[in-house]
Amino acid sequence: MTASRRSLVDHLLIAADEALRTLSGAASAARASPAREAKAGGDPRVSAGLMRVNHTGEICAQALYSGQALFARDDRVRAALQGAAAEERDHLAWCRGRLKELDAQPSALDPLWYAGSFALGVVSGIAGDRWSMGFLAETEAQVERHLEGHLDRLPADDARSRAIVTQMRDDEARHGSMGRALGAAELPLPVKAAMRMASRVMTRTAYYV
Numbered sequence: 001m002t003a004s005r006r007s008l009v010d011h012l013l014i015a016a017d018e019a020l021r022t023l024s025g026a027a028s029a030a031r032a033s034p035a036r037e038a039k040a041g042g043d044p045r046v047s048a049g050l051m052r053v054n055h056t057g058e059i060c061a062q063a064l065y066s067g068q069a070l071f072a073r074d075d076r077v078r079a080a081l082q083g084a085a086a087e088e089r090d091h092l093a094w095c096r097g098r099l100k101e102l103d104a105q106p107s108a109l110d111p112l113w114y115a116g117s118f119a120l121g122v123v124s125g126i127a128g129d130r131w132s133m134g135f136l137a138e139t140e141a142q143v144e145r146h147l148e149g150h151l152d153r154l155p156a157d158d159a160r161s162r163a164i165v166t167q168m169r170d171d172e173a174r175h176g177s178m179g180r181a182l183g184a185a186e187l188p189l190p191v192k193a194a195m196r197m198a199s200r201v202m203t204r205t206a207y208y209v
């Protein structure tokens, strides 16, 4: 087997390993949960629905970053993607932990969302680093707005979920700036609109299933 074939196989195995870790709930956080000693309160059904949506969003983030990193050309871009993916892993573990506290299950459709997001990550990675960073910057901007919306909708007394979502929002803003610093291209408007539509389908279904 040639060196480049071998490295592609290596990368695909790493991507498969990442998928299994993400979907099995084996991902662990490097940072302590921002929920720490915060109190829980409010209607747990509302919190569970919203945190299930956020957990699925983080599943998608893992898949996107994994697909993008596979085809990143510039080492700085790949390193930035891997650094951000590590923070997204914290988000994933925090959301999963909160779902457990709420006695709720992750979305049954997570494997589907992972597959679709991985494919999108691969396409944007193949399109080149500037487009890949543009896709990342736009995704993070949309996620940031979405999390702002959840801070409005989460029960005021659920300080545990709110602390997690607040830290996630701050991290996503930093990921977006990183993408722009790495030369993100501005995505065409129809692409942005399609991304908004896909995330609307995700957020509406993951709230219930």
Ligand SMILES: [Fe+2]
Residues within 6 Å of the ligand: 058, 061, 087, 088, 091, 168, 172
């Ligand atoms: Fe995240």
Ligand SMILES: [Fe+2]
Residues within 6 Å of the ligand: 061, 084, 088, 140, 171, 172, 175
């Ligand atoms: Fe992010």
